[in-house]
Amino acid sequence: MSLYPFKFDPILKERLWGGTKLNTVLGKPITTDITGESWELSAVPGDISEVSNGALANTSLQALIDEYNEALLGKKVYERFGNEFPILIKFIDAKQDLSIQVHPNDALAKERHNSFGKTEMWYIMQADEGSELIVGFNKNVTKEEYQKHLDDNTVTDLMNYEKVTEGDTFFINTGKIHAIGAGIMLAEIQQTSDVTYRVYDFNRKDKEGNLRELHTEMALDAIDYEKKDDFKVAYSKEPNACGTMVDCPYFTTNYWNITETTVIEVKERDSFTIFMCTKGEATISSPAGSIEIKRGETVLLPANSETITIEGAVELLEVYIS
CATH class of the missing domain: 2.60.120.10 (Jelly Rolls)
Known part of the structure; x- marks a missing residue:
């Protein structure tokens, strides 16, 4: 399969x-x-x-x-x-x-x-x-x-x-x-x-x-009682470019504002990839198939996808394990 x-x-x-x-x-x-x-x-x-x-x-x-x-x-x-x-x-x-x-x-x-x-x-x-x-x-x-x-x-x-x-x-x-x-x-x-x-x-x-x-x-015993200003995340919103939001030991999340066909190379990632759609709609394709995504939907691509192509006008959160 x-x-x-x-x-x-x-x-x-x-x-x-x-x-x-x-x-x-x-x-x-x-x-x-x-x-x-x-x-x-x-x-x-x-x-x-x-x-x-x-x-x-x-x-x-x-x-x-x-x-x-x-x-x-x-x-x-x-x-x-x-x-x-x-x-x-x-x-x-x-x-x-x-x-x-x-x-x-x-x-x-x-x-x-x-x-x-x-x-x-x-x-x-x-x-x-x-x-x-x-x-x-x-x-x-x-x-x-x-x-x-x-x-x-x-x-x-x-x-x-x-x-x-x-x-x-x-x-x-x-x-x-x-x-x-x-x-x-x-x-x-x-x-x-x-x-x-x-x-x-x-x-x-x-x-x-x-x-x-x-x-x-x-x-x-679980609470950190110190006041810390370490929670607001700054990230790039440049169109058709990866804007890293969070890169921690548990997950990496990137922001994508797609306005033209974009190819993401994931062969070396060695991780599954998740896309959450926060606005718009698009087609997400890998060598094994394509799928439509729209606001409020989530897609999981297996680790063996190698390349991911996104076509449409869409804002996505991309999640994987670094």
Whole structure:
């Protein structure tokens, strides 16, 4: 079987803070008006993506990896991660503020949850006027000071708020306290992990009238209490050229603004390549086949693709393992 470019059925997640933009803006087949996440590419147990196109339609991502390993993932990626797919790709619609939260690093996540840590990045696709993110603290704090503000219900006084517009990009390393604010729709690229420590939820109740679980004690040793200005990502938006956004041990992400036919050489990459479409539409081709992509869709190209040709008027996030 020749490995061609793959699309996958979205895995839609109802969330207390979700809305309807995943349908009205991105065309996802949501069934509730509180749909917060579309998991585009996932190998998280219990939420494994299935192919939606071609001869391998209805095959799970995990089955693809088990069958084709290096041809799909790349030799160096397979040697590093084995049959565990290292990336989780999502679109997120926050109608309300998300909880303030933090993610543990690899060592802590392995020890406590036998999981990867959760380094992630956000690309703002749409933001209502005045929308904000919480990213880090607004000053250096001590663990004791942080705990006191939690106890006093004033922890938001310590948070750093960032107003956002379309195209803004943020790198959220493990340990950084954060939250997506109301009115924001974004693309999220992260390590394969579903480990989140929720530390403050604005005293909201779920549809059963219960306060959501907090992970106050577990978060204490995961938080970086220093104020750091290391999260806003600058990148080139030059047409038909690679604009590197994030290059970290867990993933590399590039921005492409395609206005004319562009060929990307990936033979030496030795990694799968993912494209998330944030605007427009295009045809993506490899020697094994072609596929259409439009806003809100995600495509996975196997590591043996060698060259990738993009034709159309489109803005893409390109993701792979360096």
